[in-house]
Amino acid sequence: MENQEKKTECVVMKDGPYMIKGNFKIIDAQGTEIESADPAFLCRCGHSNNRPFCDGKHRDKGFKG
Numbered sequence: 001m002e003n004q005e006k007k008t009e010c011v012v013m014k015d016g017p018y019m020i021k022g023n024f025k026i027i028d029a030q031g032t033e034i035e036s037a038d039p040a041f042l043c044r045c046g047h048s049n050n051r052p053f054c055d056g057k058h059r060d061k062g063f064k065g
């Protein structure tokens with residue numbers, strides 16, 4: 001169906017980021033919408049140089065969770 005809204009999913013990836021897909025917006029602390037891909041990968045380890053997005057640094061840092 002064309003007009004059917006996409007379901008939103010947030011998946012906690014093992015030892016990695018959150019993966020968000022579907023119908024979502026990412027808003028920064030100032031209330032501005034940040035453009036993102038779908039799916040988007042959001043940093044969960046705190047080490048990304050491109051927060052809120054994951055840049056793969058969790059692997060170098062040995063993030064577990």
Ligand code: FES
Nearest residue numbers: 043044045054058
């Ligand atoms: S989760 Fe990937 S850099 Fe933080």
